[in-house]
Amino acid sequence: MTKDNFIQQAGMSRRTFLQVTGAGLVTATALGATGLRARAEAYGKFTWISPRGTLEVLDDYPYWAAKKAGYFDGLDTDMQPGPSDGTATVKFVDVGQADMGFPSPGVFSFAIQNGMKLKSVFHMGTRDTFSIAFRKGEGSNDLKKLEGKTILLGSAAWQSITDPLLAAQGVDIKKVKYVEAGWPTWGTALAGGQGDAALSWEGLRAEWIAKGLDFEYWLGVKNSKLPANTFVVRAADLEDPDKKAFLERYLRGWAMGLEFGYQNPRAAVEAVFEQFPTLAKNLGPELGTTSILQQINVFRGDMDKRGGWGSHDMASWQGFFDEIHKIGQITNPVKAEDVCSNDLIPAANDFDKAKVKADADGVKLSEGFAALDVEKIKAHLFDSAVK
Incomplete structure (x- = not known):
């Protein structure tokens, strides 16, 4: 399956690309x-x-x-x-x-x-290991505030993770924009002022600190019932x-x-x-x-x-x-x-x-x-x- 076909099937019209990953x-x-x-x-x-x-x-x-x-x-x-x-x-x-x-x-x-x-x-x-990272001082426990905002992802496929996470918290996902900022640079992109938030997960939080990426998080492990x-x-x-x-x-x-x-x-x-x-x-x-x-x-x-x-x-x-x-x-x-x-x-x-x-x-x-x-x-x- 080509990347274009995947995008079409996954309904990713709200996403733009910063980097295209090779198939490998x-x-x-x-x-x-x-x-x-x-x-x-x-x-x-x-x-x-x-x-x-x-x-x-x-x-x-x-x-x-x-x-x-x-x-x-x-x-x-x-x-x-x-x-x-x-x-x-x-x-x-x-x-x-x-x-x-x-x-x-x-x-x-x-x-x-x-x-x-x-x-x-x-x-x-x-x-639920997944979380939403925000720059310090910009986070919220009400994810509905992400409507009209941009979320950075490391891979286009991660929209299939983020959409149900947001929807389960009452977010109108049609009002959220995704940007594929590339692996492993999407966290750095958030720190650099791109986007409003980024997908993250447990374990990665500590690894990002080691890279000097100091964010605040809405934590799925505390707030989500999804697997x-x-x-x-x-x-x-x-x-x-x-x-x-x-x-x-x-x-x-x-x-x-x-x-x-x-x-x-x-x-x-x-x-x-x-x-x-x-x-x-x-x-x-x-x-x-x-x-x-x-x-x-x-x-x-x-x-x-x-x-x-x-x-x-x-x-x-x-x-x-x-x-x-x-x-x-x-x-x-x-x-x-x-x-x-x-x-x-x-x-x-x-x-x-x-x-x-x-x-x-x-x-x-x-x-x-x-x-x-x-x-x-x-x-x-x-x-x-x-x-």
Whole structure:
């Protein structure tokens, strides 16, 4: 699909371009036997693709923590950044160039609208991670004040995130203009006086501070009932017993990584920093820990009411699908249970939590991380929220 066709289908006439992102490609993964344990050969090397065009972020900390701890149990796994086109994470899974993607609900709806036979199998973002950034002194908790204003996006595809977020808060989205300011420069564009606000998310808030971008935020994690990003696979893979067994083992690794990060967030940050030294240099221990704590809040949610890591709240998802149908983002109603599945969640959470806690507690932290007061950081996680 061309960018023009996508724009037409997504109804993006209210958007102008500052930068056009290239389509980009990742190399198709080779399938075949790789000497894995029983049933693991279902995929060969299993490829997960990012929605952001980069892996040098803290968002994927459960994977890097789990990989370091050996929780993927011999599975042959691969992480790909993908192109910065916001819809690539679903397109590549659909055509078999990746096996699992991590789209926002809005981009997942783009896949559904365009007939991609994908299913959400592990809901990472149980709370709404998305926020609206404003220059200091210009923010408001009443998003209806954005009518007649301009919101900056890093990718055209992000309109599918922002429209339902705004509509759910009573905004007439036909009165909002979007400008695609490019990845990763849309935050800098806001700081430089372009536009009135910008889309952001948890974790990124801390990363923007590291870049000198000091904003105030309307926080979805505090004010929105919509879901956030999720893991999707081809629906047909769930009908293949070998692939389903592989997915259960693979997602168990992610669930163990999530538990590890919850038990020792500083150790999880260090696992990512070891993988990406430039990110470590840019963020440092305190902002890195701040970023991961923001994300843990999104990923964990109210665990007492969940079926474990990755469990879908079907009521939240149904509310999202009803909202985007109302605003015309999808043409036909969608039943959450038809496109979201909790079938893999019991097996994904079938691990020894006491062992993971012992593993996390047993990590010897570097001096910079050991000196941090995690509880103090938690107490200031939302200081940048609009007052």
